[in-house]
Amino acid sequence: MKMCKKYFKYKKKSIHSITYKNMTEIIDNEFIKLLKCNNCNSNIHENKYNILCTKCNKNFVQNNLLCFIDNLDKKDNLTEEDRNFIQESEKHIQGISANDWNNEDEWKSIDNRAELRMRKVLKYINNEGIHLDIGIGRGDGTALIAKRKKTIGVEYGTLVAQIAKTNYKNVIQANASELPFKDNMFTSITMLDSLEHILNPKQALKEVFRVLKNDGKLIIQTPTKEDFKIKKLGVILNKPYVLFELILKVLLSPKIYLNKYKNRKTNKSKAPQPIEIPRTREYVKKIISENFNIEKNRLINYWNKYKIIQLFSYSSLFICKKK
Numbered sequence: 001m002k003m004c005k006k007y008f009k010y011k012k013k014s015i016h017s018i019t020y021k022n023m024t025e026i027i028d029n030e031f032i033k034l035l036k037c038n039n040c041n042s043n044i045h046e047n048k049y050n051i052l053c054t055k056c057n058k059n060f061v062q063n064n065l066l067c068f069i070d071n072l073d074k075k076d077n078l079t080e081e082d083r084n085f086i087q088e089s090e091k092h093i094q095g096i097s098a099n100d101w102n103n104e105d106e107w108k109s110i111d112n113r114a115e116l117r118m119r120k121v122l123k124y125i126n127n128e129g130i131h132l133d134i135g136i137g138r139g140d141g142t143a144l145i146a147k148r149k150k151t152i153g154v155e156y157g158t159l160v161a162q163i164a165k166t167n168y169k170n171v172i173q174a175n176a177s178e179l180p181f182k183d184n185m186f187t188s189i190t191m192l193d194s195l196e197h198i199l200n201p202k203q204a205l206k207e208v209f210r211v212l213k214n215d216g217k218l219i220i221q222t223p224t225k226e227d228f229k230i231k232k233l234g235v236i237l238n239k240p241y242v243l244f245e246l247i248l249k250v251l252l253s254p255k256i257y258l259n260k261y262k263n264r265k266t267n268k269s270k271a272p273q274p275i276e277i278p279r280t281r282e283y284v285k286k287i288i289s290e291n292f293n294i295e296k297n298r299l300i301n302y303w304n305k306y307k308i309i310q311l312f313s314y315s316s317l318f319i320c321k322k323k
């Protein structure tokens, strides 16, 4: 109940109106002890105005968020190749504007999908300990997990992390390939629609292995190449229905339809596109090579606007344990 109240309290605030009076509003106290400094690996503590490293005094509060991503200028030991790699990653997530992240029409379908997906994922998450959700996007799914157990969310994008914070409080900004947590901290970890957006999935899986408890569970949900092929078939089968709907709309209310069409064109929104979608067996290989056993490999149905596409919209679910 307490968690529910908090959830609604944060839901009401817009991202521009958040100002924090003290550090406990940035993150619940109990999560600070899980964190480590990404500069010197030391513990982190809070004082009245900041959350700092106990050894090197680095301050992690940025834009009302706990941020563990270093500015590229501060990293002087990077090769040119690494630098380009990171810049590419920045463009991928940071390149999406606040307008896009706030476009309710665009995200409503995705949020609904998150809820439907979560119903299928939650049964694999045990109740004990602390949960880590990686690549949380707008945080709708994270808020649902947090109703069940103590949860911390990680997001890379600055703007979307701030939006996520309006949905769920305990969000930190960090890179999945450099998780700012101590070893063996979590009883369960989810990566839902996130592995395909990570520039270095191998390194991210290594980090997940490090922070997951030995008997913990890793739940990966991601589209594979095969899943996308099936979805494409659904889109083709759906075409006559879309055409029929379009003709009906234009005939019944041409003016309303035209206005809607104009608005849609000017407000066209974008969501981050996946970096790489491997085949299922390539995913399996990748996961196993990082010392995980795959206990279950299931297909779960996705939510989609059109009924026929719904039938063909699948995504793969991998339930994994440490070897």
Ligand SMILES: [Zn+2]
Binding pocket: 037, 038, 039, 040, 041, 042, 053, 054, 055, 056, 057, 058
């Ligand atoms: Zn430090």
